[in-house]
Amino acid sequence: MMNTSDIVALREDDGEFSELKTIIKRKIGFNCEQYKQAHLKRRLAVRLRATQSKSYKEYAELLSKNLAEEKQLKETLTVNVTELFRNPETYEAVRATVLPELIKSRGENRNLKIWSAGCSNGEEPYSIAIMLAEYLGMSAKRYNISIMGTDIDEDSLNKAGLGIFHQKQLEKISKERLARFFNKKDDNYQVTDEIRRLVTIKNHDLISGPKLSGFDIIFCRNVTIYFEQKLQEKLYFDFYNALKDGGYFVMGKTETLVGPSCKLFKHVDLKERIYQKKEN
Numbered sequence: 001m002m003n004t005s006d007i008v009a010l011r012e013d014d015g016e017f018s019e020l021k022t023i024i025k026r027k028i029g030f031n032c033e034q035y036k037q038a039h040l041k042r043r044l045a046v047r048l049r050a051t052q053s054k055s056y057k058e059y060a061e062l063l064s065k066n067l068a069e070e071k072q073l074k075e076t077l078t079v080n081v082t083e084l085f086r087n088p089e090t091y092e093a094v095r096a097t098v099l100p101e102l103i104k105s106r107g108e109n110r111n112l113k114i115w116s117a118g119c120s121n122g123e124e125p126y127s128i129a130i131m132l133a134e135y136l137g138m139s140a141k142r143y144n145i146s147i148m149g150t151d152i153d154e155d156s157l158n159k160a161g162l163g164i165f166h167q168k169q170l171e172k173i174s175k176e177r178l179a180r181f182f183n184k185k186d187d188n189y190q191v192t193d194e195i196r197r198l199v200t201i202k203n204h205d206l207i208s209g210p211k212l213s214g215f216d217i218i219f220c221r222n223v224t225i226y227f228e229q230k231l232q233e234k235l236y237f238d239f240y241n242a243l244k245d246g247g248y249f250v251m252g253k254t255e256t257l258v259g260p261s262c263k264l265f266k267h268v269d270l271k272e273r274i275y276q277k278k279e280n
């Protein structure tokens with residue numbers, strides 16, 4: 001527990017803030033300018049408090065010579081909160097509305113390519129894989145399914161690659177799902193090989209990474225809320241270009257299309273933030 005006497009008064013200075021952002025970009029490759037500045041300051045304040053730094057300058061000096069702090073800062077800046085089947089009603093809507101249409105429209109083409117952008121520890125791509133395995137049942141074998149989970153946080157990516165979850169993270173998972181898609185490993189559970197095989201985890205920065213393409217569905221949920229509006233607009237254009245014709249885009253429940261990107265998609269389920277690429 002922290003006493004009030006432990007809280008160091010922060011001296012905020014715009015010049016020092018700018019300099020710190022440059023150092024952060026150089027050291028850990030995190031594009032500070034593109035994130036909402038209030039969010040950035042709140043996250044930085046966590047590390048300044050933890051290191052008892054009184055100013056951005058003092059923290060910048062510490063960061064420049066402390067490798068462990070680089071790692072801590074990156075973890076603090078990337079908010080990794082997630083869960084398996086987060087907002088189950090959204091998955092239900094995708095299963096009931098998107099999958100039947102998508103499968104029907106693809107006909108004999110049995111390639112399904114899905115992107116979970118900002119996948120954190122893997123809960124989202126594995127939930128998508130489980131949803132597809134359940135939906136397709138025995139015919140899943142006849143499909144070439146690829147679910148790509150991407151993120152910039154190395155720790156998250158390592159966890160995502162393993163697909164191991166603690167019992168506590170599985171409390172909301174039904175007994176049937178647990179038995180069918182997870183193997184017990186000591187106190188933890190690992191997703192079965194059948195599910196892991198469908199998922200590839202990669203490091204990819206949505207801001208500066210290469211443009212991707214050819215997806216049937218893109219999930220980008222609870223990632224862009226931290227981005228400045230101009231960047232949100234740009235990313236929604238990127239997602240539009242990354243989708244195949246008639247592909248679907250699923251956002252987080254507190255996120256909305258902004259600016260000109262509103263015209264690129266039609267609503268499939270407004271409440272669950274499911275959109276479809278408009279024909280051009």
Ligand SMILES: C[S@@+](CC[C@H](N)C(=O)[O-])C[C@H]1O[C@@H](n2cnc3c(N)ncnc32)[C@H](O)[C@@H]1O
Binds near residue numbers: 150152220
């Ligand atoms: C709150 S989690 C969302 C996880 C999952 N999509 C969900 O809705 O549960 C946000 C994730 O976005 C990632 N992220 C932040 N900036 C990113 C960027 N520029 N490129 C890729 N991922 C990013 C963070 O590392 C974090 O894991």
